[in-house]
Amino acid sequence: xxxxxxxxxxxxxxxxxxxxxxxxxxxxxxxxxxxxxxxxxxxxxxxxxxxxxxxxxxxxxxxxxxxxxxxxxxxxxxxxxxxxxxxxxxxxxxxxxxxxxxxxxxxxxxxxxxxxxxxxxxxxxxxxxxxxxxxxxxxxxxxxxxxxxxxxxxxxxxxxxxxxxxxxxxxxxxxxxxxxxxxxxxxxxxxxxxxxxxxxxxxxxxxxxxxxxxxxxxxxxxxxxxxxxxxxxxxxxxxxxxxxxxxxxxxxxxxxxxxxxxxxxxxxxxxxxxxxxxxxxxxxxxxxxxxxxxxxxxxxxxxxxxxxxxxxxxxxxxxxxxxxxxxxxxxxxxxxxxxxxxxxxxxxxxxxxxxxxxxxxxxxxxxxxxxxxxxxxxxxxxxxxxxxxxxxxxxxxxxxxxxxxxxxxxxxxxxx
Amino acid sequence: xxxxxxxxxxxxxxxxxxxxxxxxxxxxxxxxxxxxxxxxxxxxxxxxxxxxxxxxxxxxxxxxxxxxxxxxxxxxxxxxxxxxxxxxxxxxxxxxxxxxxxxxxxxxxxxxxxxxxxxxxxxxxxxxxxxxxxxxxxxxxxxxxxxxxxxxxxxxxxxxxxxxxxxxxxxxxxxxxxxxxxxxxxxxxxxxxxxxxxxxxxxxxxxxxxxxxxxxxxxxxxxxxxxxxxxxxxxxxxxxxxxxxxxxxxxxxxxxxxxxxxxxxxxxxxxxxxxxxxxxxxxxxxxxxxxxxxxxxxxxxxxxxxxxxxxxxxxxxxxxxxxxxxxxxxxxxxxxxxxxxxxxxxxxxxxxxxxxxxxxxxxxxxxxxxxxxxxxxxxxxxxxxxxxxxxxxxxxxxxxxxxxxxxxxxxxxxxxxxxxxxxxxxxxxxxxxxxxxxxxxxxxxxxxxxxxxxxxxxxxxxxxxxxxxxxxxxxx
Numbered sequence: 001x002x003x004x005x006x007x008x009x010x011x012x013x014x015x016x017x018x019x020x021x022x023x024x025x026x027x028x029x030x031x032x033x034x035x036x037x038x039x040x041x042x043x044x045x046x047x048x049x050x051x052x053x054x055x056x057x058x059x060x061x062x063x064x065x066x067x068x069x070x071x072x073x074x075x076x077x078x079x080x081x082x083x084x085x086x087x088x089x090x091x092x093x094x095x096x097x098x099x100x101x102x103x104x105x106x107x108x109x110x111x112x113x114x115x116x117x118x119x120x121x122x123x124x125x126x127x128x129x130x131x132x133x134x135x136x137x138x139x140x141x142x143x144x145x146x147x148x149x150x151x152x153x154x155x156x157x158x159x160x161x162x163x164x165x166x167x168x169x170x171x172x173x174x175x176x177x178x179x180x181x182x183x184x185x186x187x188x189x190x191x192x193x194x195x196x197x198x199x200x201x202x203x204x205x206x207x208x209x210x211x212x213x214x215x216x217x218x219x220x221x222x223x224x225x226x227x228x229x230x231x232x233x234x235x236x237x238x239x240x241x242x243x244x245x246x247x248x249x250x251x252x253x254x255x256x257x258x259x260x261x262x263x264x265x266x267x268x269x270x271x272x273x274x275x276x277x278x279x280x281x282x283x284x285x286x287x288x289x290x291x292x293x294x295x296x297x298x299x300x301x302x303x304x305x306x307x308x309x310x311x312x313x314x315x316x317x318x319x320x321x322x323x324x325x326x327x328x329x330x331x332x333x334x335x336x337x338x339x340x341x342x343x344x345x346x347x348x349x350x351x352x353x354x355x356x357x358x359x360x361x362x363x364x365x366x367x368x369x370x371x372x373x374x375x376x377x378x379x380x381x382x383x384x385x386x387x388x389x390x391x392x393x394x395x396x397x398x399x400x401x402x403x404x405x406x407x408x409x410x411x412x413x414x415x416x
Numbered sequence: 417x418x419x420x421x422x423x424x425x426x427x428x429x430x431x432x433x434x435x436x437x438x439x440x441x442x443x444x445x446x447x448x449x450x451x452x453x454x455x456x457x458x459x460x461x462x463x464x465x466x467x468x469x470x471x472x473x474x475x476x477x478x479x480x481x482x483x484x485x486x487x488x489x490x491x492x493x494x495x496x497x498x499x500x501x502x503x504x505x506x507x508x509x510x511x512x513x514x515x516x517x518x519x520x521x522x523x524x525x526x527x528x529x530x531x532x533x534x535x536x537x538x539x540x541x542x543x544x545x546x547x548x549x550x551x552x553x554x555x556x557x558x559x560x561x562x563x564x565x566x567x568x569x570x571x572x573x574x575x576x577x578x579x580x581x582x583x584x585x586x587x588x589x590x591x592x593x594x595x596x597x598x599x600x601x602x603x604x605x606x607x608x609x610x611x612x613x614x615x616x617x618x619x620x621x622x623x624x625x626x627x628x629x630x631x632x633x634x635x636x637x638x639x640x641x642x643x644x645x646x647x648x649x650x651x652x653x654x655x656x657x658x659x660x661x662x663x664x665x666x667x668x669x670x671x672x673x674x675x676x677x678x679x680x681x682x683x684x685x686x687x688x689x690x691x692x693x694x695x696x697x698x699x700x701x702x703x704x705x706x707x708x709x710x711x712x713x714x715x716x717x718x719x720x721x722x723x724x725x726x727x728x729x730x731x732x733x734x735x736x737x738x739x740x741x742x743x744x745x746x747x748x749x750x751x752x753x754x755x756x757x758x759x760x761x762x763x764x765x766x767x768x769x770x771x772x773x774x775x776x777x778x779x780x781x782x783x784x785x786x787x788x789x790x791x792x793x794x795x796x797x798x799x800x801x802x803x804x805x806x807x808x809x810x811x812x813x814x815x816x817x818x819x820x821x822x823x824x825x826x827x828x829x830x831x832x833x834x835x836x837x838x839x840x841x842x843x844x845x846x847x848x849x850x851x852x853x854x855x856x857x858x859x860x861x862x863x864x865x866x867x868x869x870x871x872x873x874x875x876x877x878x879x880x881x882x883x884x885x886x887x888x889x890x891x892x
Contacts, residue, residue, distance in 0.1 A: 258434045261875065263830030263867045266848055270860055271442060273852040351712055355834055358714045359849065370714070377718045377838070385722060389715035397710040 021119075029409035036405020039398040046395060050216040051097050054079060057177035057210040061156050065171040066163060074156060075175070080144045084180075087366060088145070089221050089280060090214070095141045103133065155183060179207035181214040181367045190381060200383045202375055208383055211367035212391055218368045219395060222280055222287070222353040223346040230288035231342050234295030239326050239334070241296070242303025249300070256293045264290040268352065272361045280363045283356060287349050294345070295338050302334035336410045343403035347396045354392050421880060428872055435868045436641070440634055443857055444483045471523055475559065477650065477858070480524040481633045488528040489619045489627055496532040497544065504547045522551055529555040530617040534610055537603045549590040549602060556609075557582045558616065565643060585609065637861075646865070647858035651851070656862040659847065664866070666738050666843035667832050670759070674766040675821070675828065682771050683817070686778020687810055693783060702779075709772035713831065717765040717838040724761065733761050736840030762839040766831070770824060777820060781813035788812075819882050825874030829867045 020028070030036055049056075060074040078084045079094040110129060114122045157178050163170050177198075185205035193200045199208035241252035268286050275282050306312060307330065315329045354370030356362040358377075362370060369388040376384030408414050474480045482488065502510045502518035510518070522529065533555060536548035558578045563571045588602055610617070619627060629635060640647060646657040689701045722728075725735045734740070739754050746754065785791065786809050794804045833845030840846070844863050851859035 254431070254434065257431055258438055261431065261435055261826060261868050261872045262439065262864065263826045263871060265827070265830035265833055266864055266867060267439075267442070267830075269833065269849070270852055270864065273855075347710075354712060355714060359834065359837060361852075373715060373718065377721075380722060380726070382722070385715075385718050389712070389719065392712055392715065393707075393710055396712070397706065400706070400710055 026409050030405050033405045035401055039401035042398045050220050051093050053213040056175055057213050058175045059156055059178050059180040061172040061174045063173040067169055089217055091144055093217050095144055099137050099140050177207055177210050179210045181211045199387050202384055203379045208387055211372055212387055215367045215369045218280060218366050219350045222284055223350040226284040226287040226349040227342050227345045230292040231295045234292035235299045238296035238299030239303055242300040243307055243326050259293050269361050272356060278363050283353055287352050294341055298337045298341055299334050303330055306330050340407045343406050347399035350395055424876055439864050443861055478633050478636045483633050486627050486631045488525050489624050491528055493532040496529055500547050506543050526555050527617055546590045553585055556585050646862035649856050649859050651854045651856045656858045660862045660866055663844045663847045666841055670832060671828050674763050678767045678770040678774055682774035683778050686775040687782050690779045690782035691805060705772045705775050708768045713765055713769055714834045716768060720761050734758050738841050762835050766835050777817050781816050782809055785809050785813040815886050819878055822875040822878030826871035829870055
């Protein structure tokens with residue numbers, strides 16, 4: 001049966017079906033749950049909505065033409081304008097918008113083409129292309145950060161009205177909502193729901209829908225990055241505690257106990273109040289500072305269970321270094337519960353951030369949902385209460401549903 | 417079991433110590449000093465007065481002390497001279513920030529400077545001599561001992577002595593230009609004074625060790641803490657602990673009622689939906705609970721408040737507070753009714769989230785247990801269904817719920833801040849929120865410590881009850 005001339009990869013290719021990897025199994029289980037898959041799509045649309053917020057709402061026209069100035073695109077040039085977007089979150093999303101939009105079609109084509117390749121090759125190629133995309137993103141992002149632009153703040157709709165009154169011929173193509181999320185307009189305070197303002201305006205005349213759209217950026221960024229931060233930290237701490245055991249473990253356990261006992265919201269609010277110019281990056285770090293205990297405990301338990309298993313002994317026997325054993329051998333096997341905790345953690349981080357800005361201790365320069373809700377509470381405008389509340393509720397429920405899907409998919413007892 | 421209980425109880429002491437250390441470090445390393453917020457806003461004329469009052473303020477709250485460890489007895493003469501030069505800009509090249517920093521160092525080090533300032537009175541530079549003389553006066557002042565505790569008469573007597581000594585040097589100011597003779601007289605005066613009082617400004621090795629650990633903010637704070645003295649509020653100048661205790665009853669009643677309510681409602685719902693697993697009613701309950709679980713409390717609270725209190729559409733409940741503020745005497749019954757009327761909305765909001773989480777866990781717990789063999793056995797031997805469910809399934813299915821209480825308590829205690837701010841209830845959450853905004857460190861610290869202590873106790877009780885309820889768990 002065996003052909004000595006046949007090379008190893010060809011033999012692999014001749015096999016009718018490859019064994020599914022752990023990732024394939026989990027994904028297959030996850031894909032069976034319609035609610036979870038639907039919620040995942042919901043989250044992806046939220047992410048798209050966040051990325052494409054300037055396409056939907058901006059007071060800079062895509063195209064601008066006057067007799068004296070000629071054609072220009074203020075929208076494009078304002079995308080990376082520090083004066084227009086005060087914080088890096090917007091620049092981050094705008095870079096994603098600019099980098100990924102033209103790349104979407106080639107990426108989809110590439111994904112389809114690689115699907116027919118053998119698994120090992122496919123995984124390798126896909127990893128490489130993802131790395132390349134991230135590298136491109138980082139390069140563009142740092143280039144944008146390195147060259148701050150200094151363009152004047154201009155409200156184009158106002159200029160347009162003035163020019164039209166003067167009898168000039170103006171052509172301007174705006175996004176659907178031609179408002180900025182922070183431009184105060186005292187002539188349009190507390191406007192009711194209308195075609196012009198689909199969700200009305202707040203007590204400073206800012207369009208609520210626009211603020212809500214840009215708020216998506218804030219919530220998602222805080223959620224994802226805070227969780228990434230504390231999961232990384234907690235995992236490392238938990239791995240050290242579980243792997244080395246003994247005194248190290250006891251010391252880390254004590255610290256974790258101490259942090260758990262302190263009511264986290266009190267601590268978060270206290271620390272937040274010390275920072276005079278809070279940005280949402282401070283808020284991420286503060287949230288991460290109190291929340292790292294849960295991944296640490298999970299990873300510690302997994303490490304304690306696994307550190308004496310045969311594969312670890314084997315790794316030791318062939319002389320692998322402790323670092324390699326921790327990060328290459330045990331850690332990949334210990335990440336399943338962390339993944340579940342992280343998904344729920346994003347929802348929790350978003351809730352904490354909204355609570356902070358609801359209490360006025362968040363970043364006051366960004367249109368965070370909690371801050372909009374707080375304005376609603378103090379002014380009593382219904383849309384300002386319901387719209388951000390619903391947005392928070394939607395995001396949190398989607399995340400919780402995805403989290404439940406992940407949890408069930410990882411549970412071998414529920415596998416059919 | 418008893419051994420385990422004692423061990424756990426003893427373990428709470430180092431844990432609490434750790435908590436206080438951590439909180440203390442967080443609060444003290446954080447930028448932004450109390451009192452600094454309201455200084456520097458008035459005109460130049462009052463600047464000196466302000467400086468003086470800020471210094472007294474710092475002394476009062478031990479803010480002039482190093483945070484954790486004291487190394488100030490290791491100051492050298494060169495260092496002190498550098499600070500003098502920087503603080504008074506004698507070389508003309510210090511920036512404003514450097515000057516302020518050096519000035520603060522000089523203020524804070526106080527007594528530790530005296531022994532280095534005296535030789536500087538003979539410095540070749542006349543400006544340094546002058547400045548050293550003028551800095552010596554505040555630096556030589558001794559601190560009064562506390563009259564709040566212990567033998568008050570002895571403390572008063574000691575303070576009179578200290579006051580007399582402090583007054584003696586107050587007049588030795590180097591003002592304007594002094595002749596050589598006058599300068600020499602001043603220096604000689606200081607020399608005599610130092611010969612008399614040298615013991616207060618030099619340190620033996622044991623005294624150094626003592627100062628190293630105990631002449632610090634943390635040690636002073638802890639020595640007060642063991643007397644249950646959490647310090648004085650910088651906002652209203654009243655003992656913080658009294659205020660916290662008076663606020664505690666609002667927060668605790670809120671938390672307790674909502675925890676009890678959540679458990680009494682959640683368990684039947686969970687059990688009910690578990691035994692009807694897969695039916696349409698079960699799915700409906702699951703969806704409703706999921707919605708309640710994902711709704712943020714501040715949103716629910718705001719909506720309820722807006723809907724039911726302000727007369728648009730209805731005005732069934734008061735807009736907030738714990739009870740009606742009136743001077744009319746109320747009978748106990750009326751008072752109770754009034755409080756319940758005020759608490760309906762906050763408790764409904766507060767309970768909704770924990771209720772949802774608990775019933776989901778209760779449902780999962782019962783479902784897990786209901787598949788077990790002993791349930792089948794119970795059915796097989798002909799027990800009626802209610803007995804099977806209530807006596808066999810629910811009892812065992814509730815064990816995981818009990819442990820949840822421990823994890824729930826810290827977040828419930830902290831969650832009160834949102835409820836109390838939204839519904840304007842004068843409890844601990846509202847208090848810490850105001851204290852945070854006023855930078856009232858002692859108040860913040862007191863609330864954080866008391867709430868941590870409460871959470872610690874809650875976790876302890878839930879752990880013990882877990883061991884008590886589940887006979888499979890043995891700690892001995």
